[in-house]
Structure formats: structure tokens, C-alpha cells
Amino acid sequence: MSKVRVLVGTRKGAFILTSDGKREKWDVSGPHFAGWELYHLKGSPADPNRIYASQCSGWFGQVIQRSNDGGETWEAPGGDIQPGPEAMKGSSNKFVYDGSAETGKPLTTHQWYDGTQHPWEFKRVWHLEPSLSDPDTVYAGVEDAALFRSTDGGTSWHELPGLRGHGTGPNWHPGAGGMCLHTIILDPSDPKRIYIAISAAGAFRTDDGGTTWKPINKGLHSQYIPDPNAEIGHCVHHVAMHPSRPGVLFMQKHWDVMRSDDAGDSWHEVSGNLPTDFGFVIDVHAHEPETVYVVPIKSDGEHYPPEGKLRVYRSRSGGNEWEALTKGLPQSNCYVNVLRDAMAVDSLDSCGVYFGTTGGQVYASADAGDNWSPIVRDLPAVLSVEVQTLP
């Protein structure tokens, strides 16, 4: 019988929630890495027991963790205790920007909040995206925004410098949450095509495996920047894709829910009848490429649901027409947020949908959003939710 494993990153550790295919009874494991911020955990599609985790702390910086047994045990790759001072040094926690002339234009500054240039400074890994085919290859989206790749299971990391170096980098600037590369989407039909998104620079695409990149923000309109239709500068919150239609993208922008039917070359708004088009998460049904989920949030100044009602909105038409999903979700006095990486879907026949809140709840629906119930209610603030569907 199939199983699901939900990987939850929180402000104070990671939790692993497991259930059988009915998704009624759950086992809760954790906290793993207690006391640390776990921005993201994600399993390898090629080997579900291989899970990568981004563990970080304001005191101690970034650590990458890896599990080879589905999250039961963890190791810092390359960080094995060494017998003596002559031993090999590990580098799994080492994210160093590539400023070498050989690999592109050395890029050392970006735009700061006040418009001046500011040095690029590594802070943390926001998102880990394992390769679709190789368990040892994994991408990391980091703050300050850049894309790194490891091909040795997370032991060493190297920047793909063509992204920062393609020309617009000096004009990227941080959003309120920092200048983070938070979304990485690998195209299952074309191993050389990758989409990424940065707050607040926008979305970008490579068609050559990460060597060269171009902004894909045509059609985005952001009234809060000097040129609302600028090539870059848009605060993209998250992007989602259905693997059967890799050229169709859905975006939750700071304001506006957007859709592209040409791999990001152009976008059009599909906010339609949403009560507010501000929000963070967006995801697509596992079996219905036109069924999309968002969680509307009142505004950028009020990061909680409108009217204190936690509602997931579902469109079965690829946007524009949205229905509120409320059964089992609090419909009064609810003032939590749902952060950008905190929604995921499983691929069981009846698609499961999951999301986590800053109030520590992880809600699950085993029927594509019609009915919801909390798996857990009292975790630390949830930063990310990923789901693995296991045989």
C-alpha cells in the first residue's frame, strides 16, 4: 500500500509526518535538528530515501544535512569526525560566490534598500531541489540570491555564476524577507531547462543547463517599483508547474496570480475572483494540470487571511475562476500566514494537498482540497512543506 511522507521545516527544527495511503492516521517524528531553523527539506525523486535539509541559525550559519534512510538518521556530508589534524577538510557548509573572471563577470554588489550598491553576502539556503535523475545532484537557492549545485551528494557546492552574471544582477534588490532565490523548477522534459525565482528580482530561465540565463518577467506589473513593467525587480513569491506541461507556469507574485503558457516568455494575470491576490504559496494538482491552489493573504502589510478565515482557493480552469475551500479550516479568528514553500501535493490517486502555517499547524486534504484536517497543530512556525509519495 502506498505511503506518504511529509517533510516539514520550521523555525525550531524539522518534523517528518508519515501515513498510509488513507492519510487518516499520522506518525510524527521530530524535532530533528532541534532549535535550528529548517528552511527546507526535500527528497530525491530518484531515491526517495535520500533527503536533503537546509539547517541554519543566526548564531552558527548554514549547515547542509543529508539522510540516506528517509529521515531516520542524518549526516553533514563530508563532515565525518576526522582522526587527526592532517585529515581532509569538509566543505558541505561552504557556499562561496564565484567571482572568477574565467566563469563570467565577477559580480560583487547588488542594489540595497536605499538604492546604493551593497556587497553580495551569503546568509542561508532557502530551497534545495534534488535532481530528477541523480540522487547525488542537488541545487540550492540561497540568500543573497544565487544558484549553487552539488554533484557529490551535498559534500561540495559550486555556484552557477551565469545567473548573477548575466547582466541585471547589479539591479536586483532584497524584498522584506531578504534577497532570496526561493524557487527552483527542473523541467522533466528537458534536462537543460531550469526555472528559478528571486525576491525581488523576478523569474529567470536557462535553456543550457545553467550556463546562461534570461529574465522571464514580461507581463508582470508591479506598482511598487519605479517602472511597474521593468524587466527585473518584481517580487515573485513562488512559481509552480505541472510535470506533464512544463511550459505552463503559475506564479503567486507579491500581488497578482499569474500564468504563462510559453515557458515564462510572457505572463497574464489569472487572479480573477480571488478575495485578494496577495499571497505566497501556489501549487498544481498532481493529476489535473489546470487545477491550481493558492492561499490568499490580506495584504503585504497584514500577513494573515482576509476576515480571519483560513481559506484555500482552488481553480479548476487554470485560473480566473476560483472557489473557496473551507471545510475543516478555521473560519474565524485565524491570523496565521502560509509561507512560500509551505504547500505541496502528493501523487496518490486522490490527490493530497498539504500546507503549513506560521501558527504551527500542518493541514492535509486527502481529496484534493474538499475536506481538510490538521495533522499537527502546535509545531513551531512552519517554513516549508514537501511531500513524498512512496510505494
Add this chain to the structure above:
Amino acid sequence: MIRVELPQHLRTLAHVSGEVKLEVAAPVTQRSVLDALEARYPMLEGTIRDHVTQQRRPFLRFFACEEDLSHESPDAPLPDAVASGSEPLLIIGAIAGG
């Protein structure tokens, strides 16, 4: 043997309990002790001092013999009591925030 006391989270990360004991060749300095610590426990690289600048992370401080050594040169000799192993080098996390 040089004795180093780590903050709790780094003890967990390094899979140690209590003090860490290290062989460090003279001169015994912050840098030589941290080099030896990171060589023995590579998972601690970057958690005490920045990978690139090798500067102490802002929310950590170094103490020994009831003195704050955080702003001493990393190449300054540590107190004799640390070099002889009678006192530990304390790496302390700031008591701040969540």
C-alpha cells in the same frame, strides 16, 4: 591537550558531549585552536568563523580565564592556562533572540 567548550548546538552537530580535547602545536592561538577543531570536526567549518573571511561569527564570543578574548587578534597567544590545558577556551553563543 587544549580544552574547548562548545555551545550546545555545536556539540550536537559535532556529536560530542562535554569538552573537546585537541592536540595543538605551539603557538596556541585562536586560529590554531580553531584550525585543529575544524580539522577534527569538519562539520563545524563555517559555524564559528566565516568560511571566506575567517572572522568570528557575530553572535559568538571567545572567553578564557574569565576574560573576553573575542576582539583579540586570532594570532595572539592564548593565556598560558589554556595552552597548558588547565583552563578551557569557551566558545559562547550570544543570549539573544528566539
